[in-house]
Amino acid sequence: MDSYDVCVIGAGYGGATAAALLAHSGRRVALIEKTKVAGGKVQTVDRKGYRFEMFGAVGIPAHDSRFHELVEVLDIGDQVEFLIPEGDVASIRYKAPSGEWRTMYSPLQMTGAPEEMENLQRVFGASDEELEALAELYTTILSLEDEELEALDDVGMLEWMRPFGLPKGLESQICMNLNTLFVVPVDRLAASEAILTMRQQAMGGAGRYSVGGYGRLAEACADYVVQHGGAYLPKQRVHRIAIEDGRAIGVETDDGVLRAQAVISNAGIQPTVLKLAGSEHFPAEYIEFVKSLEPSWAIAGYRYVLDKRIFDAALIPIFSDQSWLDDERYEAMEQGSWPDVPLIAIDVPSEFDPSLSPVPGHQIANCQVFCSPDPESSMGEEAVRRAEQVLDELWPELRNHIIRKEPYGPKAISSLSRDSVLPGRGGEAVGIAQVVGQVGKSKPDARTPLTGLYLVGCDAGGRGAGTHQAVDSGFHVAAMVDADLG
Ligand SMILES: Cc1cc2nc3c(=O)[nH]c(=O)nc-3n(C[C@H](O)[C@H](O)[C@H](O)COP(=O)(O)OP(=O)(O)OC[C@H]3O[C@@H](n4cnc5c(N)ncnc54)[C@H](O)[C@@H]3O)c2cc1C
Structure with a gap:
């Protein structure tokens, strides 16, 4: 029987980070992954020479991220080269209340330059006074002390933002950005999490x-x-x-048991506790807590390979004032009442790295819309259908240039990442929702009540948006396990 210091279940960004950092500390680690490639939800696949992610993937913050720190600690800069393009590589498509589409090109990191402010005025119709309200919002975001931020664990972001008095268009832009980052309703998104990431985005780009x-x-x-x-x-x-004897001593795979002093799971808190370990090994109140945790929403969309450059930017958010989502708007969508423009986020990986395509000039893009995390729900199909109508309006030539088009939704997300072990769960794009009541002290502890079992990834141990949170968790959990092992 093989024996290790630590077994890590899952090579998503949380599991891969924790495994590598523990190996760096001299621990003997087994990293076990059910799919062919490491990377979890953001793993990169190869289809006939075209490389792209299974699901959308752009890192925030761009500079000074946990990703940079990881490369530095492991000293693997010769293997991983980050790409952070300069210039106007983001392009917002905003449908104004008049019905007119307005486009705003911008860099990945806003500087507050006069032309950026003029752009905001042109696109969102903001007055000088309203731009001052925006400046005031960002000054507050950048100046909050740690304790002040912590006190905002229990405050919803929308409620926190409203007193700044932003005009509708600018409020829509910020809310759509927050939906895209956290994939949860902005009214219940914990202000502490939102502000931390907006600060990282302001300082480090997007x-x-x-x-x-x-x-x-x-x-x-x-x-x-x-x-x-x-x-x-x-x-x-x-x-x-x-x-x-009441402690995790390893994992069982098709090839037998791998023994270890500690087991770290990247498979999601609900599948880990309820399925992989089993409820009988935990106190009843912990099981109730685990079952009560609310997932983030899912994302449905299309991965496109195009025979020509159709999209003129690396990141393209598409929205109107009706698109951003709080609980009320999301519930309306569930009932069949959709906004004029469903919130769409297009990532274009080949704009970051043209070598992803074996044929120069071909484009790889990912079009994403929000939907229910329930793998059985058909909401994703409806969301994608409505998104396509918008794409047809904005890029009428798109359909003539598709070489490959792969649809995906919550079912595909669940099968590639976490099992669905409770009704309506499994397809979550991020993990446990970063909403009031589930962050800070209320977030699951990475150290579970079962001795020797730890959680890593977006459900426990980290902060931030998406993969940044997963890597942050990997750092904290590796340190925790290393200390516990002595
Ligand atoms: C469509 C979409 C777009 C997104 N866009 C972005 C973005 O632009 N930027 C960003 O930062 N984030 C983005 N995210 C969110 C981001 O992908 C996740 O937050 C992050 O990847 C989660 O990392 P994780 O370590 O928690 O777990 P996961 O990535 O879910 O990894 C879990 C791993 O565990 C493995 N596993 C599970 N069960 C077992 C088992 N029993 N045995 C062995 N292995 C197992 C899985 O195969 C998987 O590899 C997006 C997500 C989606 C779905």
């Missing part, structure tokens, strides 16, 4: 990619584990967490 694909750093982490005495086992599903 778009990072890696040469060869966004999953590149996770792949390098898996290699690092192997180069430092451990094992990376792709295409191996963990069926059970092995438990003896």
Whole structure:
């Protein structure tokens, strides 16, 4: 029977980070991943020479991120090269209340330059006074002390923002950005999480990619584990967490049991506790807590390969004042009452790294819309259908240039990442929703009540948006496990 210091279930960004950092600390690690490639939801795949992510992937913040820190600690800068393009590589498409589409090109990092302010006035019709309200909002965001931020764990972001008196268009832009970052309703999005990420975005910009694909750093982490005495086992599903005398002692795969002093799971808190370990090993109140956790929404969309450059930017958010989502608007959508423009986010990886396409000039793009995390729900199909109508309006030539078009939604997300173990769960795009009541002290502890079992990834141990949160969690959980092992 193989024996390790630590078994890590799942090579998503949380699991891959924790595994590599523990290997860096001298621990013997087994990293077990059910799919072929490391990277979890943002793994990069190859389809006939075209490389792209299974789901959308752009890193925020662009500069000074946890990704940079990880590369530095592991000293693998020769294997992972970040791409942060300069110039106007984002292009907002805003449908004004008049019905007119307005376009705003901007850099990934706003500087507050006069031409940027003029653009905001032109696109959102903001007056000088209203721009001052925006400046006031950002000054407050940048100046809040840690304790003040912590006190906002229990405050919804919309409620926190409203007193600044932003005009409708600018409010729409910020709310759509927050929906895109956290995939939860802005009224219940914890202001502490939102402000932290808006601050990171203001200081570090909003778009990072890696040469060869966004999953590149996770792949390098898996290699690092192997180069430092451990094992990376792709295409191996963990069926059970092995438990003896009330503690986790390893994992069971098709090839038998791998023993370890600690088990770290990146498979999601609900699947880990309710399925892989089993409810009987935890106190009843913990099981109730785990079952009560609300997931983020899912994202449905299309991965496109195009035979020509159709999209003129790396990041293209498309919205109107009706598009951003709070609870009320999301529930209306669930009931069949949709906004004029469903909130659409298009990432164009080949604008970051043209070498993703084997044919020069071909474009790889990902069009994303929000929907229910329920793998059985058909809301995603409806969302994508409505999004396509908008794309037809904005890019009438798009349909004539599609070489490949892969649809996806909550079912695909669940099958690639976490199992659906409770009704309506599994397809969440991020993980446990970063809403009031589920962040800060109320967020699940990475150390579970079962001795030797830890959680990593977007459900526990980290802060920030998407993959940044997963890597942040990987840092904290690796340090926690290292200290516990002594
Ligand atoms: C469409 C879409 C677009 C997104 N866009 C962005 C974006 O632009 N930027 C961003 O930062 N974030 C984005 N996100 C969110 C981001 O992908 C996630 O927040 C992040 O990848 C989650 O990382 P994780 O480590 O928590 O887990 P995951 O990525 O979910 O990884 C979990 C891993 O565990 C493995 N696993 C599960 N069960 C088992 C088992 N039993 N045995 C073995 N292995 C197992 C899975 O195969 C998977 O590899 C997006 C998500 C989606 C769906």
